[in-house]
Amino acid sequence: MSDISGEESGAAGGISGRGADTQDSRFAASMAYFERAAKVIPGGIYGSKSPGFLVPGHFPYYLSRARGSRIYDADGNEFIDYLCGYGSQIVGYGNPAVDGPALEQARKGDLLNQPHPVMVELAERLVGLVNDMDWAVFVKNxxxxxxxxxxxxxADTRKQxxxxxxxxxxxxxNWCSTNVFPVFMQAEQRDVRFFPYNDIQALEALFAANRGNIACIILTPYHHPTYKPQQLPTPEFLTAVERLCRAESAYFIMDxxxxxxxxxxxxxHTFFxxxxxxxxxxxxxxxxxxxxxxxxxxxxxxxASSFFITGTYWMSAVPMIAAMATLDEMERMGGTAQLARHGRMLKDGLESLGREAGFRARVSGPLAIPYMTFDEDPDLYLNQRFCAAMADRGVFMHPHHNWFISLAHTEEDIARTLEAARSAFEELRLFSSSERF
Ligand SMILES: Cc1ncc(COP(=O)(O)O)c(C=O)c1O
Structure with a gap:
């Protein structure tokens, strides 16, 4: 168990449950900030963080602080968090083993004219750690x-x-966003071609149709489309990708x-x-x-050496120091085995509680990065109701985006989550058997 998680547990928003009629007052500060934001920020909150992506009245719009596996909103409500800053938290929010050295460097100087020596150490470490890779360049996003x-x-293949x-x-x-204006699709996305994931025949056909023009294929290690169950790659699929790339002299990018x-x-890539x-x-x-x-x-x-790779903030030292400390802390806290063990507890628990309540709830994707959907719910309506019910019980699970487990999540966190899920499924069962469904 982590020594930094759960230390502030038991505050507002706990597992005891709250009715929908109390939601407005529960999020009064969030709502007030959102009203002010709407006047000075286009859309109030933009992108995937906008309220439209969550269920109104059940989720906070603004978060003020976080610690370990917990987040606290602008009203002081506490949640066990399974979004982990969209996956950015792996050793827990506010982990002193990371923040300590990072803040120390911040005091000494962060963004200097030339890179800090830690850039060399971090590149060496990543090249040593990530199999098959020989060089590294650091960017921001x-x-x-x-x-x-x-x-x-x-540039290397001189193909488009x-x-x-x-x-x-x-x-x-604009070249990759799935949410762009048509004008960009005609321009920046003109040379991007799509195929259904894991479909070798469709991929072969796409390579054949574009022979001589393919620069690269870009794939995530497993498929995590928004709003849909996640898919792991078949071994044959990855072999086919590599064979087709070799034949076309195209590069294989793993995102x-x-x-x-x-x-x-x-x-x-090592895992798969x-x-x-x-x-x-x-x-x-x-x-x-x-x-x-x-x-x-x-x-x-x-x-890569011939590219002009730069950005004003790209050499900032603090994140590099934090990256070194994160790698150390990951090793110390138990690494991937602990994530998979806790992921297994969550997956098995949710699927069996779902079954008990009469639902076909399925947790897809790798154990450490789960996402639950209902087979009987293609439009995600049940999913939204379930995640809203979980948020009412102090557990933040996004209805449209996969979840993340961090090393700060303890067995007790998972047990409390499953306790909340038992009553959330029950609420869902009553709701879906009612006339409103
Ligand atoms: C697979 C993948 N690639 C790229 C990105 C883009 O990263 P960023 O939001 O830091 O630009 C994301 C972000 O969610 C991602 O999940």
Whole structure:
């Protein structure tokens, strides 16, 4: 068990349950901030954090602080959190083993003219840790890394076409965003081609139709489309990807931003037995401090060296120090085995509680990065009701986005979550057997 989680448990928003009629007062501060925001920020809160992505009245809009596995909203409500800052937390919010060295560096100086020596140490460490990779360049967001990866592949091959899986998320840039205005689809996405994940025949057909023009295929280590169950790759699929890339002299990019080190400390490609040429990592790399990385093989070193890779904040030292400390802390806290063990408890518990209540609830994806959907619920309505009921009981599970387990989640957290789920499923059962459904 972690020594930093749960220390503030038992405060507001606990497992005892709250009725929907109390929601407004429960989130009064959140609502007041949102009203002010609507006047000065387009949309009030933008992107995937906007209230439209959650269930109104059951989730807070603003969070003030966090510790271990817990988040606290602007009204002081406490939640056991399974979104983990969209996956960026792996060793727990506010972990002193990471924040200590990071804050010490912040006091000494963060963004200097030239990189801090820790940049060399971090690159050496990642190249040593992530199998098959020979070099590393640091950027800020995951989108920076995936954009750079595809650009390097295009420049090296002097070819344009990027192959991507339908519904995959590789960032919010115009070349890859699934949510852009048509004008960008005609321009930046003109040379991006899509196929259904794990479908070897469709992929072969796409490679055949674009022969001689394909620069790269970009894939996440497993498929995590928004709103849908997650899919693991079949071994035949990954073998086919590598065979097709070799024949076309195209590069295989593994976008490991979301899973990062949650599946395997040597990278998710090791977990699934894949051999990419470029790997992007981010999110939990520095436990929430802003840094992502593009790792590559020797064959692409020359092209990468010829790129003008820069951003004002990209050399900032604090996230690099935090990344080193996060890797140390991950090892100390039990690493991937603990995540998988707790993920197994959560998956088995939720599926069996769902069955007991008469639902076909299915937890898909890797154990450390689960997502629950209901087979009888293609439009996610039940999912929204379930996650709202969980939020009412002090557990933050996103209805449309996969969940994350961190090393700060304890067995007690999972047990409390399942206790909440038992009564949330019961509420759902009563609701779906009522006339309103
Ligand atoms: C697989 C994957 N790639 C890229 C990104 C983009 O990362 P960022 O939001 O840091 O730009 C994400 C973010 O969710 C992601 O999950």
């Amino acid at each position: 995951g989108t920076d890394a995936t954009t750079l990866a595809t650009s390097i592949a295009r 076409v990027i192959i991507s899986a339908e519904g995959a998320y590789h960032g919010a840039a 490991d931003i979301r899973a990062n080190f949650r599946l395997d400390v040597h990278g998710s 037995g894949a051999h990419p040429d470029l790997i992007t990592m981010g999110k939990a790399l520095a436990n929430g401090y802003p840094i992502s990385v593009l790792l590559g093989t020797d064959g692409l070193r020359k092209t």
